[in-house]
Amino acid sequence: MKSFRTVPALRPFVAACLLAAAFATPAMAAAKSDDDTLELTSLAGIFLAARVADETKDVTRGAEFYQQAYEADPSNAAWLERAVVLTTAEGDLKAALPMAKILVKKAPDSQIASFIVTADLLKQKKFAASIKTLQGNDQGALAALTATLLKAWALTGQGKTDEAIALVDGLEGESWYEPFKLIHAGLMADVAGNTEDSLARFAKAYEQDGNSVRVVEAYARELARAGDKDKAKEILQEYLDRAPRNPLAIDTMADIESGKPVTQAVNTPVEGAAEAFSGLGTALGQEGGFELAAVYLRLALYIDPDSGGGLAALSLGDILDSNGLGDQAIQVLEQIPAQSPFRPVGILRAAVVLAQQDRIDEAKKAFEEAIRKNPDDLAAYIAYGNMQRAKEKYEEAADIYSRAIEHLDAPARGNWTLFYFRGVAYERAKQWPKAEADFKKALELFPDQPLVLNYLGYSWVDQGVHLDEALDMIQKAVDLRPNDGFIVDSLGWAYYRLGRYEDAVEELERAVSLETADPVLNDHLGDAYWKVGRKLEAQFQWRHARDLGAKLPELEVINRKIAAERLVESAPRITPTPEAEQDSSRTKAAEPISFSGPADQASGAR
Numbered sequence: 001m002k003s004f005r006t007v008p009a010l011r012p013f014v015a016a017c018l019l020a021a022a023f024a025t026p027a028m029a030a031a032k033s034d035d036d037t038l039e040l041t042s043l044a045g046i047f048l049a050a051r052v053a054d055e056t057k058d059v060t061r062g063a064e065f066y067q068q069a070y071e072a073d074p075s076n077a078a079w080l081e082r083a084v085v086l087t088t089a090e091g092d093l094k095a096a097l098p099m100a101k102i103l104v105k106k107a108p109d110s111q112i113a114s115f116i117v118t119a120d121l122l123k124q125k126k127f128a129a130s131i132k133t134l135q136g137n138d139q140g141a142l143a144a145l146t147a148t149l150l151k152a153w154a155l156t157g158q159g160k161t162d163e164a165i166a167l168v169d170g171l172e173g174e175s176w177y178e179p180f181k182l183i184h185a186g187l188m189a190d191v192a193g194n195t196e197d198s199l200a201r202f203a204k205a206y207e208q209d210g211n212s213v214r215v216v217e218a219y220a221r222e223l224a225r226a227g228d229k230d231k232a233k234e235i236l237q238e239y240l241d242r243a244p245r246n247p248l249a250i251d252t253m254a255d256i257e258s259g260k261p262v263t264q265a266v267n268t269p270v271e272g273a274a275e276a277f278s279g280l281g282t283a284l285g286q287e288g289g290f291e292l293a294a295v296y297l298r299l300a301l302y303i304d305p306d307s308g309g310g311l312a313a314l315s316l317g318d319i320l321d322s323n324g325l326g327d328q329a330i331q332v333l334e335q336i337p338a339q340s341p342f343r344p345v346g347i348l349r350a351a352v353v354l355a356q357q358d359r360i361d362e363a364k365k366a367f368e369e370a371i372r373k374n375p376d377d378l379a380a381y382i383a384y385g386n387m388q389r390a391k392e393k394y395e396e397a398a399d400i401y402s403r404a405i406e407h408l409d410a411p412a413r414g415n416w417t418l419f420y421f422r423g424v425a426y427e428r429a430k431q432w433p434k435a436e437a438d439f440k441k442a443l444e445l446f447p448d449q450p451l452v453l454n455y456l457g458y459s460w461v462d463q464g465v466h467l468d469e470a471l472d473m474i475q476k477a478v479d480l481r482p483n484d485g486f487i488v489d490s491l492g493w494a495y496y497r498l499g500r501y502e503d504a505v506e507e508l509e510r511a512v513s514l515e516t517a518d519p520v521l522n523d524h525l526g527d528a529y530w531k532v533g534r535k536l537e538a539q540f541q542w543r544h545a546r547d548l549g550a551k552l553p554e555l556e557v558i559n560r561k562i563a564a565e566r567l568v569e570s571a572p573r574i575t576p577t578p579e580a581e582q583d584s585s586r587t588k589a590a591e592p593i594s595f596s597g598p599a600d601q602a603s604g605a606r
Contacts, residue, residue, distance in 0.1 A: 062088040077107040089294035093302050094544045113138045119299040122273040127157035130512030143176050149184050149276040157269035161192035179209045187266045195226055217252045224262040232256050251341035274304035277314040285319045293319055344374035355387040378404050394429035398422050416446040443476045453477040461494040485514030489521045501531040519550035530567045
């Protein structure tokens with residue numbers, strides 16, 4: 001998609017920013033106050049701070065700095081436009097709207113300003129005024145589609161549906177226009193009560209893009225409204241076969257099966273305008289866009305807080321989180337309306353972000369809400385359990401995984417992770433019989449899963465039981481993942497535990513070559529070198545492991561070996577301890593802690 005045209009002054013402004021960054025001294029740029037906040041003391045300092053905010057995607061501070069730049073020189077419309085974009089992306093429409101209105105007067109060709117003002121007018125149902133604001137701001141592929149859809153919905157609001165649909169049909173240009181044209185013209189026809197026309201358009205959109213849940217939803221709802229509920233359920237089921245946990249498809253199916261009158265997701269021109277911003281913003285976000293996607297989605301939510309059944313908020317939350325704006329993502333996700341089908345997914349994602357920020361009590365509450373609203377969502381239990389396991393709350397983690405397992409009618413291959421994760425939690429909680437049973441169950445479901453083969457095989461070697469079978473399991477894991485340094489290390493350490501030191505050296509050298517910066521692997525190699533008489537190399541590896549950031553309790557053992565210049569055997573080497581984050585080679589290979597579960601497929605909703 002092509003970007004917006006910006007006001008002409010923008011290019012020299014960028015040059016000015018670069019010049020300011022190059023020549024501003026610390027005194028020119030900024031000074032620190034007693035409360036440790038940044039006080040900008042010159043225009044050059046503002047430029048520099050604004051550029052840093054841009055580079056770090058700090059929309060909040062960027063909006064503030066560009067507002068200051070504009071206040072310092074009100075004649076420069078480019079600074080005002082930048083302030084408008086970032087303030088809108090941040091979600092402060094109360095502040096952005098007055099600036100956008102000024103910008104429209106100063107720079108009538110600023111498309112983003114005209115769209116922001118238009119969104120406000122449409123929200124107020126001032127349809128004629130919104131059409132005037134859009135005049136002349138349809139240059140460029142994305143702007144042309146945006147302006148056309150907004151004008152058409154404004155015409156629909158004036159009762160001019162035929163003119164609106166003709167306007168959409170007449171838009172020519174990019175091939176990717178077509179699904180948007182069909183879905184919006186179909187919704188306009190439905191608002192006008194022309195079910196036959198809307199059904200034909202939705203059918204064509206479905207032929208072109210049957211993987212879009214918004215297209216599937218619109219088509220299914222229109223089929224049900226036309227009396228063909230069987231076909232509606234058929235196309236929904238086909239979609240759910242591909243994306244079985246998609247909340248919008250599930251909700252639409254429930255509506256159709258309820259026996260109550262079925263309505264479309266968009267029933268008014270105002271909702272249609274919000275849908276235009278939401279659909280385009282979601283598409284921009286999926287293409288990797290940030291600012292423009294955020295602006296569109298913020299405008300969708302400004303016009304209609306429930307835009308897209310909550311999909312706009314979910315998409316915006318994902319975009320904010322993926323760009324390092326976790327706090328803003330949490331705020332958006334937690335504001336998804338309670339009745340929205342996307343509320344459970346949104347709260348789950350907010351919980352994941354909270355967990356990543358180490359806000360554990362808040363995360364626990366969010367996880368529990370997500371599970372309460374959707375008790376069959378295994379991803380919620382897995383993410384919740386993984387958080388507890390990362391915090392070394394192993395018994396609590398095992399209990400959460402058990403809650404998920406209780407919801408399984410008949411465990412299938414894809415459920416191996418639940419038993420594996422619970423097995424890890426039980427092993428760390430020193431409940432080996434339960435752990436062993438879960439690892440065996442995971443292998444029963446997925447016989448050649450390398451992580452489970454590695455973990456169970458290593459544990460048996462560690463305990464001195466089932467040695468032949470254990471070694472075969474670890475070797476199979478290595479065969480399946482020959483470039484995984486941690487699994488290769490497991491094989492080398494198993495040889496070490498079995499007294500096969502030459503074999504251990506060979507495998508451990510390969511493991512270190514694959515994961516050069518891991519202290520545990522380097523420590524293991526040092527021990528193996530000592531056993532085969534390569535004592536100088538052993539000392540080098542131990543020192544290297546120490547310098548790479550080895551943690552307690554292994555660090556204490558490493559320091560003792562270095563000081564004594566001899567091999568120091570210790571219990572922690574044989575029995576991995578939960579206190580260390582990287583306490584054994586099998587730990588990192590077996591359980592990279594992630595707060596997310598299997599893909600929930602909701603993010604694929606377009």
